[in-house]
Amino acid sequence: MSNEHGNYLTNPKGIWSWLTTVDHKRIGLMYLLFVAISFALGGIFAMLLRLELFFPGQQFFTAKEYNQLFTLHGAVMVFLFIIPSIPATLGNFFLPIMIGAKDVAFPKLNLASLYIYVFGAIFCLASIFLGAVDTGWTFYTPYSTTTDTSVVTMTMGAFILGFSSILTGVNFIVTIHKMRTKGMGWFRMPLFVWSLYATAVIQVLATPVLGITLFLLILETTVGVGIFDPVLGGDPVLFQHFFWFYSHPAVYIMILPAMGIMSELVTTFCKRNIFGYRFVAYSSIAIAIIAFLVWGHHLFVSGQSDYAAMIFSLLTFLVGIPSGIKVFNWMATMYQGSIELKTPFLYFLSFIFLFSIGGFTGIMLASLSLDVYFHDTYFVVAHFHYVMMGGTVIAFLGGLHYWWPKMFGKMYSEFWARIACLFIFVGFNMVFFTQFLLGAKGMPRRYYNYLDQFQPLHAFSTVGTWVLGAGFFIMLFYMLHSLFRGQRAPQNPWGGLTLEWQTSTPPSVHNFDETPIVTGGPYDYGKEDAHV
Amino acid sequence: MKTEKLVGHGWFPQAATDAASGPDSLFYFIYILSIILFIGILFALGYFLVKYKRSPKNMQATGQLIHHPLLEVAWTVIPFILVMIIFAWGYRDFLKMSIPPVDAMELRITGKKWLWQIEYPRYGVKTVGEFVVPVDTPIKLIMSSEDVIHSFFLPNFRVKRDVIPNRYTRIWFQANREGVFQVFCTEYCGAGHSEMLATLRVVSNEEFKEWLKVGSSGGDIPLPQLGEKVYTKYACNTCHSIDGKTGVGPTWKGLYGANRVTESGSVKADDNYIRESIINPNAKLVKGYSPVMPSFAGLLSDREIDAVIEFIKAQK
16 A cells, blocks of 8 residues: 555665654654563563572572562563553554544654653663662662662663653643544544543653652762651651652553553454443543552551551552443443454453453452551562553553554464464463462562472462463564565454554555544444444 | 461461451452452353354344443442442451550560561560460560561461561561461561561460570570571571571681681681671671671670570581
C-alpha cells in the first residue's frame, strides 16, 4: 500500500533521520527497542538471582552481590521497563492514529522525552559500575542513606526518567483533548485511548512527588540535610509515605494501559462491541483518582496509626472493585461473539487467568490482619508479579502481537508465537505460584540465604525461570525472523474497526492520506456502515 | 531442641496462639470464595470459547449485547458486600492483635545489624538471638532499632511489626503451647539480612523461672564449648566464618596470634586485641572491612568474652 508520502519506516532514510525524527511512530519504535533491551537486562538479573536461590547458602554470588542483583532487577524493571512500556511504545505509536491525528500535540517534546529517557537510563546503568545499589528498588531510608553503594547515581537516574514520564503524560493529555479528528467524540474513542488518558493524568500528578522524594534523598546523602535519617533528626517512615504516594499510583500507570489493550483485543477477536463501554471508560478515570488514596497499604506494619490503616484498607478494597468489574465486562463481551483464537487472544486469555489470581491475592493483602502476616514475604512478591507481569507484561505482549503487522508491515509465525505464549504462561506460573506457597509458609523476601526446608519450593521456582526464559527466546527469534523474512501483512489482518486498521500498512508518514471523519463508535461490529 | 518446621502444615505454619484463628479463617474464607469465582471464570471462558468459536457458520457475532442492568448490578453489588465483610473481619482481628492486654509481660527488643537483642526489664535479664517466654502469658514486645529499619516476624504467631530507629513500635502475642519457634527479620537491612534470625522458646512457667535464674548465664560449661555457643547464639557466625571464608567480617580461622593490618598500622590479634574488638569493634578495624559491627559491651559477660577468645584460639 504505497502512497504519496511512502511508509514511515523508509521515508526518509538514514540513521540521522531516525535520531532527529519527530514522528510519533518512529519515536514509539525507538522506545520499543530500549524498553525491550531493559526488559532483557532485568530478566537476566532475575534469572541470575533465582539461580543463586536454587540452594540455600552461597552458590555463585556473595550476599552483597545478590542484594545488588535483586535491586537492579527491580529498579530496571520498574523505572526503565514497565513504566514506559505500554504508553511510550504502543501508546506513542497508536494514540494519534486511533483518534485520527497526524501526530501528538507536541512532536518535538515527544522526541525530548525519548532523549531524557535515554539520559536517565545512562545514569541508572552507570550506577551498576559505580558500586551497584543494594537497597532494593524502594530505597528505604535510613539504609539507603548509609550504604556505601551508588544510591545517588541510581536515584538521579530515576529522577531524570521521571521527567520523561511527565512530559509524555502532558503530551498525551493535550493530544487527546485537542487533536481528535472530526466526529471523534469522547465516547467514540477506543478504550485504549481512555486508558492512556487516565494513565497520563497519574503520570503528571504523581511523578513530581517521586522527583521531590528522590531529590530530598539525594540532598540528605550528599549535603546531610536531615529529612529521613533519625541521626540527623529526620523520620525514616516519612520516606515510605512519600515514596508510596508516587509508587502506588505508579502501579496504575503500569496496569491501566494494559487494561486498555484488553478492551481492544476482546472486541476485535470476538467481532463484538464492548460490553459496558462507559463503565470501562469511566472506571479507568475512577481508578486513577482512588489510586492516589491507597498508598498507606504498603505501611500496615510500619507503625502508622491503626485508624490510618483502617482507612487505607477500606479504600484499597474500593479500588479493587472497578478492576474486577472490568474483567466481567471483557468476559461478557465474548458472549455471542465470533471468537478467533489467534496469538493476541491467547494473551487476552492468559491475562484473565493471571490477573484474576493477582486480584484474589490482592484482596487477601488488603485485609489488615492477613497483610500483617504476608507483608514482606514471598506472598507479596508473587502477588505483584501476577499483577505486573501476569497483567501488564502479558497485555503488552498481546498488544505487541496485535499491532505488530501494522507497525512493521510483516506477519510473524503464528505457530511459534503460540508455542512461546504457552512457555511463558507455564513458566510464569511455575515461578510465581510457587512463591505464594513459600510466602504463606513464612519465607521473607529479599533473603540471600534461607532455611533448608524451603529448598524444594525455591528450586522449583528457579526451574520455572528457565521455561519462562525459553519462551522469550523463542519470541526473540520469530520476531526477528518476521522483521527480515516475514510475510507481508495485509492492511487489516484481524478485521479491526478502529482507525489504525483503516490506514495503510505500515502507516504513511502522516498516518492518513485523507483526514478521517468518524461517524460511529469504535467497536460497531454488526452494523453494516461501521464508521469512517 | 529443634526449631519447629514451618512447612508441612497446609498453607500456613502451625499456629502457636489462639489469635491465629482470626487471620487463618479469614484467609480460608477468601480462598474458598476465590476458588468458586475462579472456577466460574474458567468455566465461562471455556464455554464461550467452544460455543462462540469462529467457524464458517459463525463468521459474525450473533448478538451485540452491551448492557444487562440486572447482571451489572449483581456483579457490582455482590463483590462490594463481600469485600466489606472481608474488610471488617480483617480490621477486627488487626485491632485485637494491635492492642495488648494491660497485664502483659513487657520485653524490650532491639534490632541491629544483624542480631536481635531481648531484654527482660522486670527481671534484669538480657539475651541475644534466643528468647524464652512462659506459655499462656500475654507478652508485649516494645521494639526499636539502633541502625536501619528491621522487622520482627513470628510466623507461628502471625505477628510482624517494623522495628524503627528513634521510635518505639509494639506487638503482643500469647502462646498456647510450648515449643521452639522461628523469628525472621522481614525488612531488608543489608548483607546479613537473611541471617538476622532468632528463636523463641515457649516453656512452662516453672521452666521459665528456672531459666531466669541460670539459663541466661553460661553456668559450668567449659570455656571453648561456651564460646561455641556464644558464636551462634550472638550471631557472630553471620559475619565471621570459622572455615576461612571471607564474610562481612574477617574469618576466625587462624586469627589468633596473627598480625592484623589496620588503617593506622599493624597489630597482633592477642587476647587484649580480641577483647577490645568485641567491646569497641571500630577501635582497630582491619583494612578492607566496613565499620558495621555493633559493640557487645554489656551484652556478653566477662566469662563469655573469655569463652569467645578460647573458641577463636581453637580455630587454627
